[in-house]
Amino acid sequence: MMQNKFAWKTVAGPTPATYPEDPEVNSLISLQPQRIRLFRVTYEAKAS
Amino acid sequence: MRSLEYMQVTLMNDRSQGASVLADGSIEFMINRRLLFADSGAQDEPLNEVDENGFPVQVNTRFHMQYFETIARKSLQRKVQRMIDEPLQLFVASGSDALHAASPSPAWSVPGFDGELKLHLMPEGKNAILIRAENLYDLFDDNDRTEEHTFTFELGKYAMNLYSVNNGGSTDVDMKITERSLSNN
Numbered sequence: 015m016m017q018n019k020f021a022w023k024t025v026a027g028p029t030p031a032t033y034p035e036d037p038e039v040n041s042l043i044s045l046q047p048q049r050i051r052l053f054r055v056t057y058e059a060k061a062s
Numbered sequence: 063m064r065s066l067e068y069m070q071v072t073l074m075n076d077r078s079q080g081a082s083v084l085a086d087g088s089i090e091f092m093i094n095r096r097l098l099f100a101d102s103g104a105q106d107e108p109l110n111e112v113d114e115n116g117f118p119v120q121v122n123t124r125f126h127m128q129y130f131e132t133i134a135r136k137s138l139q140r141k142v143q144r145m146i147d148e149p150l151q152l153f154v155a156s157g158s159d160a161l162h163a164a165s166p167s168p169a170w171s172v173p174g175f176d177g178e179l180k181l182h183l184m185p186e187g188k189n190a191i192l193i194r195a196e197n198l199y200d201l202f203d204d205n206d207r208t209e210e211h212t213f214t215f216e217l218g219k220y221a222m223n224l225y226s227v228n229n230g231g232s233t234d235v236d237m238k239i240t241e242r243s244l245s246n247n
Contacts, residue, residue, distance in 0.1 A: 034212055040239040041218030045177065045197035047211045052242045055221045057189040057235045 063089070068133050074126040076146045094121040136178075140200050144180065171223040177213035183224075192246060193221065 034044040043051060063083070064070045073081075073089055080092040096118055097109045111119045126142045172181070182194035199211040218239060226233050 037214060038218070040241060041216070042214050043195065043217045044212060044214050045179070045195060046208055047197050047199040047201050050194065050196040050244060052244055052246060053193045053195070053217060053221075054186065054240050054242050054246070055191050055193060055224075056238045057225055058238070060234050060236055 064132075068131045069129075070132050070137070071127065071129045072137060072139050074128075074139060074142050074146075075123050077123060093123050094119065137200065140198050141178075144198070171220070171227050173216040173219045173223070175213055175215045177211060179213075179215060181220075191221075191224070192242070193217065 033049070034046055036043050040053065043053075045051065063072075073091070075091070075093070077093070082090050084090055095109055096111070097105075100106055100108050113119065126138075128138050130137075178198035180196040180198050182196070184192040184194065186192050195215060195217065197211070197213070201208065218237075221237060221239060222233055222235075225235055225237070229235075
């Protein structure tokens with residue numbers, strides 16, 4: 015069944031764009047022009 | 063519209079329109095379509111909207127024009143687009159004194175950065191928030207100057223500042239940051 019699947023162009027593979035590395039993961043982030051990134055931040059009070 | 067290699071004029075307005083250059087040095091904008099007679103096209107009646115006094119519909123439009131040297135100044139096209147499409151909004155619960163109290167987000171809460179950054183904050187639940195960071199610089203503005211307009215942003219510091227300014231200056235909290243897909247999956 016998978017052999018009969020039509021090979022849409024959108025499955026060609028990942029984008030050839032290269033993204034700059036973050037100097038510090040999830041803390042100091044890099045943004046090149048037109049780049050949008052989304053982060054979830056959760057806070058938890060420190061146990062006293 | 064560009065000429066002389068570096069000169070550019072950008073004309074922006076706040077609604078959909080048609081535009082063309084019928085003669086050198088001129089731009090024609092079509093803001094409102096009005097036909098006094100049917101044009102034998104698909105429309106079999108004239109598109110002639112009038113008010114109760116028979117006057118044509120009035121369309122109020124705000125135009126922004128920037129005429130600049132692309133090597134000396136930045137294009138304001140995307141900035142104006144954001145101002146029109148997504149004006150700054152502040153939502154305050156009914157009965158809240160937030161509008162009278164001190165600013166909830168003082169200038170120092172956003173660490174410095176060297177670029178054009180748009181931050182979008184979306185509360186997700188108690189003690190959870192989504193931060194959407196966007197580099198507004200448009201590659202359309204120039205040829206490939208990707209590296210020049212890539213910058214870093216202290217997301218961790220900003221996230222901590224968000225907590226601090228809303229909790230009386232406290233930073234006594236464990237914070238966890240995870241990157242999400244753009245659709246938050």
